[in-house]
């Protein structure tokens with residue numbers, strides 16, 4: 733879907749509190765190649781959300797480098813970061829984050845109606861219908877999110893995340909609010925999208941789903957661990 737490459741070099745994140753500094757990330761080196769499906773797991777507090785926030789330009793690193801499609805984003809203004817986030821990154825959250833007052837169509841169209849892209853309404857309609865077909869939700873285009881099951885809402889959220897053809901999908905516990913059947917369907921959809929070329933980086937606690945990623949990372953105390961050694965330790 734895209735030629736994006738994501739590179740983190742020696743990324744650290746320190747949260748400075750009144751009397752204590754928390755070192756959430758301690759020198760993370762990570763390259764995500766176009767088309768990869770990477771999962772990140774690890775115990776509570778190990779830095780997963782912090783890492784995803786930095787990858788998603790929702791937070792900035794204390795130190796280190798971050799390149800997205802060759803562009804170094806360190807030191808850019810908030811406006812420039814928001815522009816890159818809007819153009820290059822798709823988010824999928826545990827809680828779907830759909831807007832209840834808007835129809836499925838308008839929820840998915842929202843990212844296309846923001847930012848500098850000047851798509852006419854015909855082009856918006858075409859792209860929205862395309863992504864809704866991809867997640868098999870074309871039949872609910874005029875419904876409001878409240879009338880959909882959790883799994884259906886997550887599929888709509890995935891369509892919204894894909895609508896601008898992002899360089900990477902950042903996925904945070906996508907099945908956390910779903911029963912196991914809906915969770916399996918959503919994970920099947922993500923695996924399918926990845927097989928068609930979408931780059932995915934997913935945080936999950938669920939080892940079954942972490943294993944669906946083609947590369948599995950394990951974070952411990954803000955450091956990425958070599959996966960096989962950890963697997964042996966856990967076993």
Ligand SMILES: Nc1ncnc2c1ncn2[C@@H]1O[C@H](COP(=O)(O)OP(=O)(O)OP(=O)(O)O)[C@@H](O)[C@H]1O
Nearest residue numbers: 747754755756774775776777778779780781782783
């Ligand atoms: N805004 C913040 N201010 C201060 N400390 C923070 C902040 N955000 C996170 N931390 C701290 O940074 C460390 C990493 O937190 P993070 O939320 O990234 O962990 P996590 O692996 O996502 O945890 P969980 O699985 O419980 O969601 C923790 O010690 C946490 O308390």
